[in-house]
Amino acid sequence: MSAIQAQDPTVYEILRGEMKRQSEGLEMIPSENYVSPAVLEAMGSIFTNKYSEGYPEKRYYGGQHFVDQIENLAIDRAKKLFNAEHVNVQPYSGSPANSAVYFALLNYKDTVMGLKLDQGGHITHGLPISFSGKFYNFVPYFVDKDTQRIDMAEVRRIALECKPKLLVAGYTAYPRDIDWAGFKAICDEVGAIAMADISHTAGLIAGKQLKNPFDFGFDVVTTTTHKTMRGPRSAIIMCKEKYAKAIDKAVFPGLQGGPHDHTTCAKAICFGEALKPEFQAYAAQIIKNSKTLAEELNKLGWKLVTGGTDNHLLLADMTPFGIKGMEAEDALDFAGITLNKNTVPYDPRGPFDPSGIRFGTPAATTRGLKEPEMRKVATWMNKVVRNHTDKELLAGVKEEIKQMCLKFPVPGISL
Ligand code: DSN
Numbered sequence: 122m123s124a125i126q127a128q129d130p131t132v133y134e135i136l137r138g139e140m141k142r143q144s145e146g147l148e149m150i151p152s153e154n155y156v157s158p159a160v161l162e163a164m165g166s167i168f169t170n171k172y173s174e175g176y177p178e179k180r181y182y183g184g185q186h187f188v189d190q191i192e193n194l195a196i197d198r199a200k201k202l203f204n205a206e207h208v209n210v211q212p213y214s215g216s217p218a219n220s221a222v223y224f225a226l227l228n229y230k231d232t233v234m235g236l237k238l239d240q241g242g243h244i245t246h247g248l249p250i251s252f253s254g255k256f257y258n259f260v261p262y263f264v265d266k267d268t269q270r271i272d273m274a275e276v277r278r279i280a281l282e283c284k285p286k287l288l289v290a291g292y293t294a295y296p297r298d299i300d301w302a303g304f305k306a307i308c309d310e311v312g313a314i315a316m317a318d319i320s321h322t323a324g325l326i327a328g329k330q331l332k333n334p335f336d337f338g339f340d341v342v343t344t345t346t347h348k349t350m351r352g353p354r355s356a357i358i359m360c361k362e363k364y365a366k367a368i369d370k371a372v373f374p375g376l377q378g379g380p381h382d383h384t385t386c387a388k389a390i391c392f393g394e395a396l397k398p399e400f401q402a403y404a405a406q407i408i409k410n411s412k413t414l415a416e417e418l419n420k421l422g423w424k425l426v427t428g429g430t431d432n433h434l435l436l437a438d439m440t441p442f443g444i445k446g447m448e449a450e451d452a453l454d455f456a457g458i459t460l461n462k463n464t465v466p467y468d469p470r471g472p473f474d475p476s477g478i479r480f481g482t483p484a485a486t487t488r489g490l491k492e493p494e495m496r497k498v499a500t501w502m503n504k505v506v507r508n509h510t511d512k513e514l515l516a517g518v519k520e521e522i523k524q525m526c527l528k529f530p531v532p533g534i535s536l
Contacts, residue, residue: 331432
């Protein structure tokens with residue numbers, strides 16, 4: 122950061138602060154990760170100088186020789202990684218990717234099904250105040266009150282009743298594997314387009330630890346590239362060839378202008394990394410770590426949503442400890458563990474002040490933390506939530522976490 126340091130010391134100090142925070146604390150927000158130095162370099166590369174509206178070999182500006190090469194490379198690698206017929210690598214992020222799919226395949230007020238937001242869905246899966254809920258008739262499905270898992274019989278009943286044109290599976294706060302076959306069968310029965318939003322679990326699918334919705338005949342799959350994929354903050358849309366034209370047109374010129382070529386460059390690198398065998402070991406370790414964390418927290422008497430996890434994330438209800446999700450988030454933050462407050466299924470509290478917390482292992486696994494460290498993390502988390510007002514105890518935990526974290530450097534950060 123020598124150029125930033127010389128030119129803008131104010132920004133430099135802010136960046137240094139964030140580097141220290143990322144290095145000394147334990148990142149457990151399940152949608153965050155640490156990218157490789159190569160991905161970081163690509164995000165700061167000279168591709169940021171370029172405009173390239175259009176698609177490879179069909180652009181509206183000159184000078185595209187190398188941009189075409191990088192975009193085609195990203196597409197080819199993503200196709201291989203996810204066994205996709207067609208890939209669009211231009212969406213700026215997850216919400217624009219989902220908007221483009223709806224814009225391509227739906228008409229205003231068409232009926233769509235998605236999991237209710239406070240049970241694990243996403244704002245683009247039909248939240249009434251988002252564009253998705255305003256422009257389309259989203260009908261929610263739910264998790265079962267007792268098992269807290271998606272009730273496929275109920276999904277089928279709702280689908281038969283409302284006859285959706287498209288059904289979205291794939292979630293932001295659901296700790297269990299998804300029955301892709303069951304969803305596709307329901308879509309076939311009611312004539313709906315099957316869409317999977319695998320933003321949270323893409324790395325686990327690419328790393329061959331969870332099943333790929335395309336193997337069950339899904340029509341469209343969207344994903345962000347910065348969560349378990351460990352790439353730049355962005356997204357892609359993958360689909361069957363028959364939807365390719367409509368989706369490409371919806372991304373550009375339907376919703377976006379020039380693609381962010383430096384991000385496309387970073388995506389190509391990220392997909393190259395994910396194609397390597399080491400990435401499968403990384404994905405497997407993410408799940409081993411989250412399962413170890415679940416086991417330990419269960420032993421310590423925690424109330425985990427669904428009782429555990431099949432993927433990278435966990436949700437815990439803080440009600441038995443007599444505190445709210447926000448209080449737990451604050452106390453853990455004070456002690457050096459970053460995670461987020463979150464609703465639990467059928468939460469009596471609202472989304473800004475919910476009963477639970479959501480956390481996961483992708484970032485910690487990138488640093489090299491394994492099962493023994495996860496056992497320690499569980500003990501620290503338990504200590505903190507059970508003593509959330511004891512500042513001295515929280516400060517002690519913070520120091521222990523810092524000492525552990527410094528032994529596992531964050532890729533791309535040297536203080
Ligand atoms: N903000 C993302 C998450 O944390 O899951 C979803 O968009």
